[in-house]
Amino acid sequence: MTDTDYIRPRTRLYLITPPRIEDVDGFAALLETTLTAGDVACLQLRLKTPEGEIDLDATRTVGTAVTEMAQAYGVAVLVNDSPELAVELSADGVHLGWDDMPVKQARELVGPEMIIGATAKNSRHVAMKAGEDGADYVAFGAFYPTHTKAGTVEASPDLLEIWQESMEIPCVAIGGITAENAEALITAGADFLAVSSGVWNHPAGAPAAVAEFNKVLDRLDQSAS
Numbered sequence: 001m002t003d004t005d006y007i008r009p010r011t012r013l014y015l016i017t018p019p020r021i022e023d024v025d026g027f028a029a030l031l032e033t034t035l036t037a038g039d040v041a042c043l044q045l046r047l048k049t050p051e052g053e054i055d056l057d058a059t060r061t062v063g064t065a066v067t068e069m070a071q072a073y074g075v076a077v078l079v080n081d082s083p084e085l086a087v088e089l090s091a092d093g094v095h096l097g098w099d100d101m102p103v104k105q106a107r108e109l110v111g112p113e114m115i116i117g118a119t120a121k122n123s124r125h126v127a128m129k130a131g132e133d134g135a136d137y138v139a140f141g142a143f144y145p146t147h148t149k150a151g152t153v154e155a156s157p158d159l160l161e162i163w164q165e166s167m168e169i170p171c172v173a174i175g176g177i178t179a180e181n182a183e184a185l186i187t188a189g190a191d192f193l194a195v196s197s198g199v200w201n202h203p204a205g206a207p208a209a210v211a212e213f214n215k216v217l218d219r220l221d222q223s224a225s
C-alpha cells in the first residue's frame with residue numbers, strides 16, 4: 001500500500017446540545033430517539049447563560065440526566081468549557097476554547113485518557129499548537145453563519161483540506177452546518193461535523209435531521225467499498 005492509497009475513516013456526526021434546555025426529561029427522551037436515528041460519534045454538553053458563559057448548574061443537571069444513556073449507545077460525551085465538570089460527570093472529554101483553561105493545564109487535570117478538544121477558529125497555527133500541547137482534536141469554524149454563538153469568525157474549507165493532508169489528529173468542522181451544506185466540508189476532509197441548530201431546529205425534528213446527515217455521510221463515505 002502506498003501513501004496515495006490511504007482512505008481516511010468516514011466523517012461522523014458530533015452533536016452539540018442546544019444552549020438552553022428547559023425540559024430536561026423531555027430532552028433526554030428526544031436525545032435517546034435522536035441517537036438511535038443514525039450514527040452519532042460524540043455529544044457535547046454546551047449549556048450557556050444568556051451572556052455566553054458556561055451554565056454550570058444546567059450542564060450538571062443535563063449531564064446527570066443524559067451522560068450514562070449516551071455512553072450506553074457508544075456516544076462519547078464531552079463537556080464544554082469545564083474540565084472539572086467533565087471529571088465530575090465521568091464524561092469522556094472536554095472541549096476548550098480560547099477563553100477556557102489552556103490545553104496543557106487541562107491535561108494535567110483530566111489525566112491521559114480523557115479526550116481534549118480545542119477550538120482553532122480559522123487558525124492553523126493555533127490548531128498546531130493545541131495538538132503539540134496534547135489536544136486530541138482541533139475544531140475549525142465557523143464555516144457558515146450561525147445564531148448559536150455570537151462573534152464567530154469565518155473559516156474556509158481549505159483549512160480542512162490542508163489539515164487533513166498534513167496532520168494526524170482529527171479535525172472537526174463547526175458553524176451553521178446542515179445536511180444541505182455539509183458536502184463541501186466532508187469532501188474537504190472534516191473528520192467530524194459538529195452540529196447544534198442543524199439538528200435541534202430541523203423542521204422535521206432532531207431524529208429526522210440525524211437520519212438526513214447520515215444519508216449524506218453514507219453517500220460520500222470514501223471508506224465504503
Ligand SMILES: Cc1ncc(COP(=O)(O)OP(=O)(O)O)c(N)n1
Nearest residue numbers: 080095096097098119139172174194
Ligand atoms: C466542537 C467544538 N468546536 C468549537 C467550539 C467552540 O468553543 P469555544 O470557542 O470555547 O466557544 P463556546 O462553545 O464555549 O461558546 C465548541 N464548543 N465545540
Ligand SMILES: Cc1ncsc1CCOP(=O)(O)O
Nearest residue numbers: 142146148175176195196197
Ligand atoms: C459553538 C460554536 N463555535 C463556533 S460556531 C458554533 C455554533 C455551533 O452551532 P450551530 O451548529 O447551531 O451553528
Ligand SMILES: [Mg+2]
Nearest residue numbers: 081096097100
Ligand atoms: Mg468555550
